[in-house]
Amino acid sequence: MGKRKKPIQSNDKRLFYSIQEVADHFAVNVSLLRFWEKEFDSINPKKTAGGTRQYTKDDVQQVEIVYRLVKEKGMTLEGARQTLKDRKDDETKRMETVERLKEIRNDLVSLEEEFDRLHEHQKYSKTPIEE
DSSP: OOOOOOOOOTTOOOSOBOHHHHHHHHTOOHHHHHHHHHHOTTOOOEEOTTOOEEBOHHHHHHHHHHHIIIIISOOOHHHHHHHHHHHHHHHHHHHHHHHHHHHHHHHHHHHHHHHHHHHHHHHHHOOOOOO
């Protein structure tokens, strides 16, 4: 059985993520992320004095773009590099739009749950009107 994704929450207030957390987010091996760092200039996590990689949300977004091109669209590394070179702004905007839509969906789900709670509360709290 393959690895399972463990998503990084978009509303998370953390500044940095470990390479393992990013690998788990995309359900890939840590070694693949290290390889992509060498192959794609856009993936460049900060490294501590001890060499520990620290990924920011922007770094995770860059990995997501490469992941989408290579793993989901099936592009070769060269094809993905060329796409990033030619249409980096388009890919970045597309990823930002997808992320924003996910946030909107989460907000809508929360609103729906709140409406359901209010409806249930109102349904059971009504008392008959005395005349």
